[in-house]
Amino acid sequence: MTEIRRWQHRRAPGEPVSAETRDSYYGLPVIHGPHWRWSIVFYFVLGGLAGGSAVLAAAARLVGGHWARPIVRVGRYLAFLAVLPGPLLLIIDLGRPERFHHMLRVVKLRSPMSLGVWGLIGFTATAFLNALQQAAEDGWLGQRNPAAHFLRRLPARILAAASTLPAFFLAGYTGVLLGATAVPLWARNALRLGPLFLCSALSSAAAMLALLVGRGPGNARARHALERVEQVALLGELVLLEAVQRGSGPVVGRPLSNGLEGWAYAGTRLSAGVALGLHIVTKMLPRRLRPPLRLVASLVALGGAFLLRAAMIFGGRRSAEDPAATFAITRRPEDPARQAR
Amino acid sequence: MSRESTLVGRTRARPGAFGFLTDTTLCIGCKACEVACKQWNQLPMDDFGFTGMSYDNTGDLGATTWRHVAFIERVADREGRRPTRLQPFQSNWLMLSDVCKHCVNAGCMEACPTGAIIRTEFDTVVIQQDICNGCGYCVPACPFGVPALSPLDGKAHKCTLCYDRLKDGLEPACSKACPTDAIQFGPVHALMDRAKARVAELRAQGVEAQIYGDEALGGTGGIGGLNAFFILTAPPEVYNLPAAPELPQRRVLPAFLTTALAALALGLATLVTFWRSKEVRHD
Numbered sequence: 001m002t003e004i005r006r007w008q009h010r011r012a013p014g015e016p017v018s019a020e021t022r023d024s025y026y027g028l029p030v031i032h033g034p035h036w037r038w039s040i041v042f043y044f045v046l047g048g049l050a051g052g053s054a055v056l057a058a059a060a061r062l063v064g065g066h067w068a069r070p071i072v073r074v075g076r077y078l079a080f081l082a083v084l085p086g087p088l089l090l091i092i093d094l095g096r097p098e099r100f101h102h103m104l105r106v107v108k109l110r111s112p113m114s115l116g117v118w119g120l121i122g123f124t125a126t127a128f129l130n131a132l133q134q135a136a137e138d139g140w141l142g143q144r145n146p147a148a149h150f151l152r153r154l155p156a157r158i159l160a161a162a163s164t165l166p167a168f169f170l171a172g173y174t175g176v177l178l179g180a181t182a183v184p185l186w187a188r189n190a191l192r193l194g195p196l197f198l199c200s201a202l203s204s205a206a207a208m209l210a211l212l213v214g215r216g217p218g219n220a221r222a223r224h225a226l227e228r229v230e231q232v233a234l235l236g237e238l239v240l241l242e243a244v245q246r247g248s249g250p251v252v253g254r255p256l257s258n259g260l261e262g263w264a265y266a267g268t269r270l271s272a273g274v275a276l277g278l279h280i281v282t283k284m285l286p287r288r289l290r291p292p293l294r295l296v297a298s299l300v301a302l303g304g305a306f307l308l309r310a311a312m313i314f315g316g317r318r319s320a321e322d323p324a325a326t327f328a329i330t331r332r333p334e335d336p337a338r339q340a341r
Numbered sequence: 342m343s344r345e346s347t348l349v350g351r352t353r354a355r356p357g358a359f360g361f362l363t364d365t366t367l368c369i370g371c372k373a374c375e376v377a378c379k380q381w382n383q384l385p386m387d388d389f390g391f392t393g394m395s396y397d398n399t400g401d402l403g404a405t406t407w408r409h410v411a412f413i414e415r416v417a418d419r420e421g422r423r424p425t426r427l428q429p430f431q432s433n434w435l436m437l438s439d440v441c442k443h444c445v446n447a448g449c450m451e452a453c454p455t456g457a458i459i460r461t462e463f464d465t466v467v468i469q470q471d472i473c474n475g476c477g478y479c480v481p482a483c484p485f486g487v488p489a490l491s492p493l494d495g496k497a498h499k500c501t502l503c504y505d506r507l508k509d510g511l512e513p514a515c516s517k518a519c520p521t522d523a524i525q526f527g528p529v530h531a532l533m534d535r536a537k538a539r540v541a542e543l544r545a546q547g548v549e550a551q552i553y554g555d556e557a558l559g560g561t562g563g564i565g566g567l568n569a570f571f572i573l574t575a576p577p578e579v580y581n582l583p584a585a586p587e588l589p590q591r592r593v594l595p596a597f598l599t600t601a602l603a604a605l606a607l608g609l610a611t612l613v614t615f616w617r618s619k620e621v622r623h624d
Contacts, residue, residue, distance in 0.1 A: 020394060021413050021414065021415070021416070021579060023578070024578065024581065025411060025413065025578075025579070025580065025581030026392075026394045026395070026397075028400060028401060028581060029401075029486065030485075030486055030581055030582075030583060031481065031483065031484065031485065031486035032480045032481065032483065032486040032487075032488070032489055033480075033481055034477055034478075034480060034481040035477045035480065035490055036477070055607075055608065055611065056611065059608070059611040059612050059615050060615055062612070063612050063615045063616045064615045064618070067618070068615060068618075093476075093477075094474050094475050094476055094495070095473075095474065095475015095476070095477065095490050095491075095494075095495025095496055095497075096473070096474045096475045096494075096495045096496060097474075099455075099472075099473075099474035099475075100474060102455040102457070102472055102473075102474045103454050103455055103474070103476075105455055105456050105472070106454070106455065106456040108451070108453075108454065108456070110451045110590045110593050111451060111452050111453065111454050111478075111590070111593075112593060113452065113454040113476065113478045114454035116454075117454060164608065168601075168604040168608065171604075172600040172603070172604060173597075173600070175596070175600060176593060176596040176597055176600055177478075179589075179592050179593075179596045180452065180482065180589045180590055180592050180593045180596065181452075181478075181481040181482050181589050182448065182481060182482065182483060182484040182486075182586070182587075182589055183481050187587070187589065187592065190592040190595070190596045191592075191595060191596055191599045192599070193596070194596055194597070194599055194600025194603065195599055195600055195602070195603030198600060198603045198604055198607055199603070199607065202607050202611070221618060224618065225614055225615050225618040228614045228618075229610070229611050229614050229615075232607070232610045232611075232614065233607065236603075236606075236607070316481075320481060323581070326583060327578050327583065327584075329587075330484070330583030330584055330585050330586050330587070331578075331584055331585065332558075332561075332584045332585045333585075335584065
């Protein structure tokens with residue numbers, strides 16, 4: 001059962017023996033990386049999708065007219081369905097899943113994970129209520145059922161407004177959670193990860209809703225509005241992706257520029273760019289060519305949201321393994337090696 | 342520079358805090374501390390194997406390794422000076438018995454979402470094993486790479502500064518076993534005074550000694566000092582220690598603020614887009 005330790009961080013071929021202890025302790029990691037893997041990647045993607053959908057549904061309910069009803073309807077359902085696997089994905093990632101409820105012992109304002117647990121509960125509650133009201137309005141709970149009648153009479157605008165705060169929180173806190181660690185890649189980008197994840201959440205949710213509201217003529221206006229939001233979010237995402245890479249620098253940003261994580265990060269940027277470009281180009285094309293291109297753009301944007309989470313999580317794991325990256329962010333200001341960086 | 346010199350030897354450790362002073366100039370690399378720790382805390386063995394890089398076959402602190410003796414052979418120092426030109430001191434071997442630093446403001450403790458990590462009456466940081474659910478957030482939240490998840494029981498483990506022994510009025514197993522008193526246990530402020538005197542003595546002998554774990558070095562960036570601190574004779578990076586680590590939780594509030602700003606901007610953009618959405622012709 002004991003984990004087999006691998007010593008793979010030896011000196012590069014051709015380097016002298018003295019190089020082993022010149023810049024680090026035999027190239028061994030300074031800090032311990034997180035154990036997070038695919039379940040957390042999927043949780044981040046689904047959390048973003050759920051939060052983004054709830055925001056879009058709420059905005060459509062608050063300022064949209066009758067035309068926006070498809071967004072409200074699909075957005076409310078999607079927000080609830082997308083968040084449902086979240087707690088499960090988090091619990092199976094625990095070392096002791098049967099103790100998941102220990103998370104509910106405390107509220108700690110300086111621990112983003114503690115806040116996240118409570119935020120997830122708050123979001124699930126509001127999303128459930130919104131979805132339930134939608135189901136009542138759609139007649140899924142029966143027309144004469146008194147409970148359905150009560151749900152239909154709940155103030156929809158207040159329900160919509162109440163869901164926005166937990167929705168934004170769910171979509172963005174994951175970036176803060178990563179930033180509040182000693183992992184160099186995340187620590188260096190602590191201020192950018194939250195906004196980046198928010199943009200990606202909104203763009204992926206808009207893309208997903210545009211796919212789901214359908215292509216009927218009655219939905220054209222709703223789909224257009226969603227695509228505009230998607231473009232704004234993609235633009236913000238592109239700017240932030242560039243800022244993250246530049247802000248990381250050559251040493252801390254190594255996982256973003258080479259290796260599998262580097263490819264994933266490049267894929268994120270490419271897909272955001274391609275999705276944005278397709279939306280713009282589509283407007284200039286003949287009408288019959290537009291629907292398939294829009295479909296492709298939305299799918300590409302969704303894939304980008306997934307690649308971004310995977311690149312950030314696995315890239316963070318790799319940067320934790322790299323002593324040069326840790327020392328790059330922990331050298332004293334007067335250290336000449338820090339100025340040389 | 343003047344500001345830094347006023348910080349040397351200063352720690353925000355609370356009065357009555359207990360900790361370690363690990364004096365690397367006295368360490369002979371016998372690993373008795375590693376063995377005593379394993380024995381007292383009944384920690385399972387690590388896999389046997391040779392790292393092939395030095396006498397250090399432990400490699401790292403981990404879930405079942407709470408003391409770790411690092412061996413650094415000074416073939417040449419950072420400036421490329423060969424051993425014949427280095428100070429004739431400790432036969433060009435540096436040895437450091439690494440341990441949990443029991444930070445004055447501990448990143449692992451602030452990160453813990455279950456409240457399993459607590460500060461004891463001795464001002465040490467302990468993971469309560471009946472509470473920990475193995476979420477693993479303390480692991481990357483530690484700037485020194487101390488806590489680790491155990492594959493044996495799925496929970497996070499690290500040095501407890503022998504909480505059970507302290508309760509019985511005994512000193513921790515590692516310092517008890519140390520044959521040269523390189524590991525000293527006691528009240529942090531008394532140890533810090535002792536460390537300052539020792540550093541002055543070493544410097545008078547021409548050794549470039551420094552304290553690691555005060556507010557100038559190691560206990561920086563909101564950490565406020567390390568209750569388990571060290572006397573080093575080389576830059577901290579040589580011992581795999583960060584010179585100026587930061588308390589990760591210092592970034593929580595600023596990061597939430599930028600995220601809130603982004604949320605505001607995106608929310609407004611969405612509202613405006615939906616508000617101004619025009620009727621489009623069927624395409």
